[in-house]
Structure formats: C-alpha cells, structure tokens
Amino acid sequence: FISFSLGIGLFVLLPLYGTKLMGMVFTTIDESSIVFNTVDGVIRIMVFLIYILSMNLSKDIKRVFEYHGAEHKTVHAYEAGVELTPENIDNFSITHPRCGTSFLIIVMILSILVFSFIPKDWSFVWKFLSRIVLMPLIAGLAxxxxxxxxxxxxxxxxxxxxxxxxxxxxxxxKKPSRDQIEVALKALNEVLEMEFGEQQKEQGEGNAA
Incomplete structure (x- = not known):
C-alpha cells in the first residue's frame, strides 16, 4: 500500500498539481487540454528521471542494475540461438526492447495522448481520479x-x-561482471527447465494415457 501510494503521489498527483500551479502563472496551459496534459506528461517524465538517477546513487541498487544488464545479455543470447556460455552472452547488449524501463517510458508518453481527451474544464479531483482509472488502459496499450x-x-x-x-x-x-552473467544464465536455465520440463512431463502423461 505504501509503495502504491508513493507511486500515485510521485507520478500522478505531483505532476498534476505542478501543472495546475504552472497554469496559474501561464494561463495558456489551462486554455488547452493538449497543452495541459503535455506539461503534465513532461513533469511526470522529469520526476521519473530524477527518481532513476537518485537510485543510481545507491551501491546496492547499482549492483541490481548490473544484474539487470546480465539478464538482458542472457535473454539476447538465448533468442539469438547461440551456445549459452558466459563468454558468448557477454558479447550481447545490455539493453533490450522488451525491458520494463522501456515499457514505463511508453506508458508515460501514451498517457499524454490519452489524458488529452479529458475535458480541460474538469475539476482537479476528477482529473486526478480519471488518471487512475485510465492507467490500466494505458498500461495495456503500452x-x-x-x-x-x-x-x-x-x-x-x-x-x-x-x-x-x-x-x-x-x-x-549496467555492464555486469562475469559472475553476474553466470547467475543470470543459471536463472534462465532454471526457468527453461521449469517450462520445458513440465511440457515433457505432460506429454509423457498423455502418451501413457
């Protein structure tokens, strides 16, 4: 609950309230739903960037990000069909198009488009609630x-x-160490064993029947 509330506060309430305050100074912001929601979206992205940058200040989180890079490299290698060795895996990129980070930035960009359909004359409370209600739709599209x-x-x-x-x-x-790649490879092998091992078990039971 605390994490959910913090997320709503940082990425919904803060940008919306910040845009409202800016609209009091720059009246053109309140005159157009598109302008209002563009400013709201830009603030949201800035908050997200500051949040990510602040996380990089922690040594523990930076190590988590290194494992994140190891995960991406390993998935790349698996999808490329190469032999899954740490040496081969290390040749691949630390970025991946299906990464959750990319998903989040797409959510934020799409939110600008979707929220632009919210009438500009709605009250602050209704704008806030509508953003929460529309979030599952935006997440699904993203x-x-x-x-x-x-x-x-x-x-x-x-x-x-x-x-x-x-x-x-x-x-x-981040760029992982060799031992972190080995951990990612071990994790992938466990997942593959769970997935394909279960399939083989089901096939065996089907043949026995």
Whole structure:
C-alpha cells in the first residue's frame, strides 16, 4: 500500500498539481487540454528521471542494475540461438526492447495522448481520479506496443519510436561482471527447465494415457 501510494503521489498527483500551479502563472496551459496534459506528461517524465538517477546513487541498487544488464545479455543470447556460455552472452547488449524501463517510458508518453481527451474544464479531483482509472488502459496499450515493437526492430520508424526507452535503459541496466552473467544464465536455465520440463512431463502423461 505504501509503495502504491508513493507511486500515485510521485507520478500522478505531483505532476498534476505542478501543472495546475504552472497554469496559474501561464494561463495558456489551462486554455488547452493538449497543452495541459503535455506539461503534465513532461513533469511526470522529469520526476521519473530524477527518481532513476537518485537510485543510481545507491551501491546496492547499482549492483541490481548490473544484474539487470546480465539478464538482458542472457535473454539476447538465448533468442539469438547461440551456445549459452558466459563468454558468448557477454558479447550481447545490455539493453533490450522488451525491458520494463522501456515499457514505463511508453506508458508515460501514451498517457499524454490519452489524458488529452479529458475535458480541460474538469475539476482537479476528477482529473486526478480519471488518471487512475485510465492507467490500466494505458498500461495495456503500452504492453501491446512493447511486444509489437520488439518484433519489428528492423523497421526504422519503430527504432525511432523505441529509442527513448533504449536510451533510458542506460540508467537502469549496467555492464555486469562475469559472475553476474553466470547467475543470470543459471536463472534462465532454471526457468527453461521449469517450462520445458513440465511440457515433457505432460506429454509423457498423455502418451501413457
């Protein structure tokens, strides 16, 4: 509950209230729903960047980000079909198009578009509540776009559209050490064993029946 409340406060309430205050100074902000929500979205992205940058100040979190990079490298290697050795895995990128960081930045960009349909004359409370209600829709759209884009990275337009998320991963995915890659590889092997081992078990039971 505390984490949820903090997230709502930082990424919904703070940008919305900040935009409202700016609208008192710059009246053009309140005159257009598009302008209002663009300012709101820019503030949200700035808060997110500050949040990520502040996390990088922690040595423990930086180590987590190194494991994040190891995860990306390992998934890249698996999807490329190469032999899964630490040496081969280390040759791949620390960024990945299906990364959660990219997903979050897509959510924030899409929110600007979706929130622009909220009438500008709605009260502050209704604007706040509507943002919470619309968040599942925005998250769903962002998820589908992330999946689609990951399959179309050869398309120049898609590469441009996903570039902000890839750039942002430079802050959340760091170059891992060899032992961190080995941990990521072990984790991947465990997942593959769980997935394909269960499939083989089900096939065996089906044949026995």
């Amino acid at each position: 998820y589908e776009f992330t999946k689609f884009a990951a399959k179309k990275m050869h398309n120049p337009l898609i590469r441009v559209m996903t570039a902000p998320g890839i750039w942002l991963q430079k802050l959340t995915a």
